[in-house]
Amino acid sequence: MSVIVILVFFSVLVAGGFLIAFLWAVRSGQYDDRYTPSVRILFDNEEDKKNEKI
């Protein structure tokens, strides 16, 4: 039965990894602006189309 204890230990460890990832994300400012990045990702990277002629 002690195998369950080991499993519990590992599950907490894995979950802890995600917690650290979350804290790191907050710390690096990912939650400071919750709107602009969602827009930024939609802009095309391609070099701009040729301007229409004047």
Next chain:
Amino acid sequence: MQISEVVNLKEGTLCYHCGDLCTGGLGIHSGAKIFCCTGCKTVYEILHENNMCRYYDIDAAPGISQKKLDSALISRYSYLDDPNIIRQLINFTDGNISICNFVIPQVHCLSCIWLLEKLHKLNKGIIHSEINFLQKNLSVKFKPSEINLRQIVELLASIGYEPHINLNDIENKVKFHSNKSLYYKIGIAGFCFGNIMLLSFPEYLAPIGSLEESFKQIFGLLNLLLGAPVLFYSASDYFKSAWRGIKQRNINIDFPIVLGLVALFARSLYEIITNTGVGFIDSMTGLIFFLLLGKLFQSKTYDALNFERNYKSYFPVSVTVKKQNIETSIPVTNLKNGDRILIRNNELIPADAILYNGNANIDYSFVTGESIPVQKVAGEIIYAGGRQCGSAIELEVMRTVSQSYLTQLWNKDAFIKKDEDKFNSIVNIVGKYFTVVILLVAVAAFFYWYPTSIRIAINAFTAVLIIACPCGIALTSPFALGNAVRILGRNKFYTKNSSVIERLSKIDTIVFDKTGTITQTGEASITFNGSIFNNYELKLVKSLVRNSTHPLSSRIYDAIDSKELFEVESFKELSGKGIEAVIDGIQIRLGSALFAADNNKILLNSGRKSSKPDTRIFLSINGSIKGFFAVNNIYRIGLEEITASLKDKYDLMVLSGDNEGERENLEKYFTSSSKIFFNQTPNDKLEYVKSLQQSGNKVLMIGDGLNDAGALKQSDVGIAISEDITNFSPACDAILDAKEFGNLNKIIGFTKTTKKIIILSFIISIMYNIFGVTLAFESEISPMVAAILMPASSITVVLFTILSTNFMARRRGL
């Protein structure tokens, strides 16, 4: 920029850049693209040259109208060359790379984001630019060796995104507020809560006694380990708040919460260590997790809006000082009495001063909301806060910036006191009684069981504290108020924080400012008084005023309905006097009585009713006066319904800085019982609100200009009416978009409903508590019951408040 040849416009053509109607029939175009003004065209051409026309593909007509800007005024950024100011504005520099943040109020759409993040394409000196859309904040990383701060600001201004730089920013750097620590706390609470639930599940599901003892102990210890950081870190704000309450001899709602949490943890600690039970760590962490979520929900703020503005946010950073014919630019805070300052067209007067020379035409719309300029002659005092319209003027400073007539208001007590501390919210009032009752019940339970066994007595005591933990009550306010803030935000009523909603529900007196608040800014009805006026003459007048940029001219232009226009010859605009021209062979003049009459006798005393003041513009054709145009205030749409529906329930009052001219009109809207005061100075307004409060009234002040700032601050709730939400509003508790003014009564009504909903859900959650406490009193509380009862009450309360506030908002048409 030369003006392009006139092209034929179809009716209702919209500007390619900003989407405004191209009026006046004067087509300004670049290729097939039509613009409303040369400013818009210039911006388009800059973007076109740089291959950045995708700007126009993302959103249609995304630009900012350039009509009101005077592009000749680039020199006004010269203060940005001052090393002192540069040092204060720049956030970071290591010599090679600098970072600077700007607030750009014009940011409004996806195209704005796209363009402002491509600044590096417009200038090689800019390395990177990033925008925070919600805070309208642009961070620019640049090489100071290639581009300086002034050039960046000029670049931004040239594409229509002029940063908002003012005294306040320079004194305290642009702050970024984020609630990182709340995220940390929620993250940790959520993590621990989830894991503890997993570990507690065997206990819930296994038939009693079937779980192996060793597991129980290991899981129990793990729970304790996971629960401790939640209690000591995530819930730390509740401990601090409860302690602060006790120190101020004021028991708030956080006190019984803390009591419950401590009881939960202490009893769990005891049970797990002595191996007599599994404890209630699961309930404790769940409770803290939900409480923190409520806090996050309530913390909705309008980042882009500023509720703390004082005069410093309006005033320019620098001013041109003239000394022995040499013009230098100095920070306004360094102005001294006797300095000679130069104020150009559209610049703000930063300190009380005497007009030395030039034609002053001062627009006090910042201060009073009144946008029709006032004329001043040399030797007159001009108060700070006015904006010069017309040619440059020279002034001699009388008082320094902070001692000026207007700015002195900010030295009053109302601006020193810290607000909100004193406010006793309904939750805290309930919390106080709740705590007393709970402590009494717990002690009673203790003594009831004491004769039987001390162990059972302690169990019953802690069980009461645990089960009575007012989680439902504590969650009610955050969710009800947080949701109300969102609903009102959708109706363009933006509150500083959620306590404003509660305070608004308590008011019994409403004080209105007149100009700009209940009258419409920038719009007024034009009436013509005088001798016969035919269509032909109307056309003449319209052709004349088309050439002038004076605000009154454009009003007359809009008021006359005529499509054809004449060619205008020898047009002259005499600042402060009027305009004249020869049209169709006829000499026509428009302006002050003296100017129009050309020093002939003034014939116009006949049409004059008493001394009713309004703004008059006299018209003369071929030297004889035909009459005058009068500008009257227009009241906001919906004012009648608002006053009609509010006057039964509230005392309505009007405080106006203007003269009595509008008394008759105002009395139509307000009942005879409501008080209307005229000629109120900013300080009078503040003192009046204060006197109302001293006689026990809860006052709502509704204003718009800087002259209302004192009254807004002093009042229990101050609402600023704003035509442009992101730009101009004095410090206040809430900002209402002027277009939604007609909703005011609904908004106040809705805050009252919200309060009722809060009270109702208090009752629901107290019923849960009574049920739980009855069980606990008999000491029969199992972890399972606690784990079900506490979330159940929380979820009921949250669902009830959110659904009912949404429902009531819809019923009120919000």
